[in-house]
Amino acid sequence: MPESELTIAEQCFIHPPPRKGTFNTFKWDQSQKLHGDDVLPMGVADTDFPLCPVVKARFVEILDSYPFCVYQSAELDDRAYEAVSKWFGKHHGLKFERSRMRLLCSVCNCFVATVLSYTEVGDSVALCMPTYFCFKPHVERHGRVPLEIPLILDEDGRYCFDFPTIEELFAKDYALGAEKKIKLLVLCSPNNPTGTVWTCAELRKLDELCFKYDVHVIADEVHAPIVREGVEFVPFLSISPKCRHTWVSSPSKTWNMCSAQSAVVQCDTDDSVLKFGETLKLLATWGSNILGRMMLTAAYEVGESYRQELIKHIWKNMEIFCSKMESMGFVCPVPDSTFVVWCDGSVINEIITKKRKELKEGEEDTLPPLFEFQSVLDHARILSTSGPCFSWKDDCVRFNLATPMYNILEAIKRIEAVWGDIFL
Numbered sequence: 213m214p215e216s217e218l219t220i221a222e223q224c225f226i227h228p229p230p231r232k233g234t235f236n237t238f239k240w241d242q243s244q245k246l247h248g249d250d251v252l253p254m255g256v257a258d259t260d261f262p263l264c265p266v267v268k269a270r271f272v273e274i275l276d277s278y279p280f281c282v283y284q285s286a287e288l289d290d291r292a293y294e295a296v297s298k299w300f301g302k303h304h305g306l307k308f309e310r311s312r313m314r315l316l317c318s319v320c321n322c323f324v325a326t327v328l329s330y331t332e333v334g335d336s337v338a339l340c341m342p343t344y345f346c347f348k349p350h351v352e353r354h355g356r357v358p359l360e361i362p363l364i365l366d367e368d369g370r371y372c373f374d375f376p377t378i379e380e381l382f383a384k385d386y387a388l389g390a391e392k393k394i395k396l397l398v399l400c401s402p403n404n405p406t407g408t409v410w411t412c413a414e415l416r417k418l419d420e421l422c423f424k425y426d427v428h429v430i431a432d433e434v435h436a437p438i439v440r441e442g443v444e445f446v447p448f449l450s451i452s453p454k455c456r457h458t459w460v461s462s463p464s465k466t467w468n469m470c471s472a473q474s475a476v477v478q479c480d481t482d483d484s485v486l487k488f489g490e491t492l493k494l495l496a497t498w499g500s501n502i503l504g505r506m507m508l509t510a511a512y513e514v515g516e517s518y519r520q521e522l523i524k525h526i527w528k529n530m531e532i533f534c535s536k537m538e539s540m541g542f543v544c545p546v547p548d549s550t551f552v553v554w555c556d557g558s559v560i561n562e563i564i565t566k567k568r569k570e571l572k573e574g575e576e577d578t579l580p581p582l583f584e585f586q587s588v589l590d591h592a593r594i595l596s597t598s599g600p601c602f603s604w605k606d607d608c609v610r611f612n613l614a615t616p617m618y619n620i621l622e623a624i625k626r627i628e629a630v631w632g633d634i635f636l
């Protein structure tokens with residue numbers, strides 16, 4: 213069937229073009245070069261889906277209509293502003309302050325600029341772990357100190373902020389007066405890797421603490437457009453935060469355009485935009501490149517049906533993968549957001565240890581040896597992102613499920629072959 217007669221879902225999510233051999237990508241080309249052709253990469257957080265054809269066509273149209281490729285201000289041009297404000301207005305109910313917005317090359321670019329703008333060498337940056345694993349090295353590379361505050365599991369298995377610990381740490385630090393060190397808190401919303409979508413009450417509480425103890429928040433909402441149907445995402449800006457803050461988002465995850473290098477930022481005051489601009493000079497960067505800006509504009513203008521289909525596809529994958537993993541003894545709840553799942557194997561060892569203790573004297577021990585997640589995945593030839601990358605225990609692993617269903621079924625088959633027989 214000609215490609216044009218296929219639906220977006222068929223072209224992009226069910227039968228996408230092969231990713232192998234495409235511009236030396238980290239996820240497939242580099243991984244297979246390093247680990248062998250038979251590995252199944254489920255680590256690096258981009259998707260295995262092609263650019264939405266409608267977005268690509270719009271991008272080409274914008275490119276065709278623009279005769280220059282010259283120096284540009286990081287401020288949003290009319291068309292980009294219109295596209296961004298319409299999309300975020302419609303889907304997240306946001307109203308922006310245009311003069312405080314900028315386009316940058318990436319979310320990490322914005323993150324580093326925020327760290328440099330609001331902290332000094334030796335200051336602490338609060339990170340609620342587990343969270344996106346690049347935050348911590350970026351903090352350390354610039355001589356700041358990561359203050360890791362673990363999320364806690366509630367009785368429903370949801371990862372939540374540990375507010376009493378946050379407040380205790382903030383209050384102690386605040387009492388130091390001029391010697392205060394905790395200047396910035398990173399809000400990863402929704403949270404990668406746990407997929408937690410923060411509630412309005414949680415965001416208000418966080419805002420209240422950061423306001424009271426004078427801690428700047430960077431709200432990274434790059435995963436916000438990928439939320440399970442029926443779950444309400446609450447943007448940090450929508451609670452009208454009282455604390456100092458920087459907001460950032462990007463089409464890179466949803467529309468799989470990470471290498472297009474574009475992110476949209478809003479600073480909280482006119483002064484902070486100026487300060488932010490000075491920091492960008494230090495980083496020798498002005499803003500996003502022009503092609504990234506065009507792709508961002510195209511995605512927000514015409515990418516909505518692709519996003520809707522993406523969500524359907526991802527949650528089909530999630531349901532199948534998570535239920536299989538749970539049937540093999542893992543704790544692997546279907547997340548509310550992102551395209552990754554956070555899978556906890558620690559309970560398996562608890563079960564094995566308990567059963568071993570219950571063996572009667574003389575009874576044959578046919579139980580499996582203690583479980584090691586990484587060893588199971590090594591045998592299954594699956595690449596994933598392990599717990600320690602997120603400063604977490606090694607019996608937790610993050611899997612990227614933004615891939616055609618045949619890869620999900622292959623992953624399950626491989627894990628079952630190595631582990632299922634032993635455990636089931």
Ligand SMILES: Cc1ncc(COP(=O)(O)O)c(C=O)c1O
Pocket residue numbers: 257317318319320321344400404432434435462464470474475
């Ligand atoms: C929460 C979060 N922020 C930022 C990034 C990186 O975004 P960028 O490539 O725009 O720097 C990622 C990538 O996985 C992420 O998960």
